Amino acid sequence: xxxxxxxxxxxxxxxxxxxxxxxxxxxxxxxxxxxxxxxxxxxxxxxxxxxxxxxxxxxxxxxxxxxxxxxxxxxxxxxxxxxxxxxxxxxxxxxxxxxxxxxxxxxxxxxxxxxxxxxxxxxxxxxxxxxxxxxxxxxxxxxxxxxxxxxx
Numbered sequence: 001x002x003x004x005x006x007x008x009x010x011x012x013x014x015x016x017x018x019x020x021x022x023x024x025x026x027x028x029x030x031x032x033x034x035x036x037x038x039x040x041x042x043x044x045x046x047x048x049x050x051x052x053x054x055x056x057x058x059x060x061x062x063x064x065x066x067x068x069x070x071x072x073x074x075x076x077x078x079x080x081x082x083x084x085x086x087x088x089x090x091x092x093x094x095x096x097x098x099x100x101x102x103x104x105x106x107x108x109x110x111x112x113x114x115x116x117x118x119x120x121x122x123x124x125x126x127x128x129x130x131x132x133x134x135x136x137x138x139x140x141x142x143x144x145x146x147x148x149x150x151x152x
Contacts, residue, residue: 001058003054005018006052013045014044019039042054052129060123
């Protein structure tokens with residue numbers, strides 16, 4: 001998944017690239033007011049005002065979503081199911097306790113693995129190209145026409 005963002009700061013070999021939230025683009029115009037923005041810090045060379053094409057493979061996005069949402073949810077549901085079996089005297093309390101316990105354990109395990117994922121190149125976005133400030137309108141037109149042709 002390649003997204004275009006604007007370089008908003010340069011700090012040595014690192015660029016801060018700011019994105020308008022994709023689902024909001026063209027609908028709410030919040031970016032014009034400096035709202036609904038997200039930014040990342042990435043290694044590269046560019047100038048403030050240039051556009052940067054940042055790539056994060058779709059498979060990585062899916063894996064990150066699984067880690068962040070599906071695994072904790074499944075752990076919580078498993079805890080809810082196991083709780084009443086273990087605490088037969090008070091199944092509702094057992095369900096609540098074990099649901100929360102399994103959720104906390106899942107989140108802690110994900111957090112422990114986060115350090116190694118941050119160091120792994122396959123989990124990091126990569127800078128694909130820089131589009132200079134003076135060429136970005138021309139590039140946007142080319143990108144739009146390429147996307148239209150690819151969909152046909």
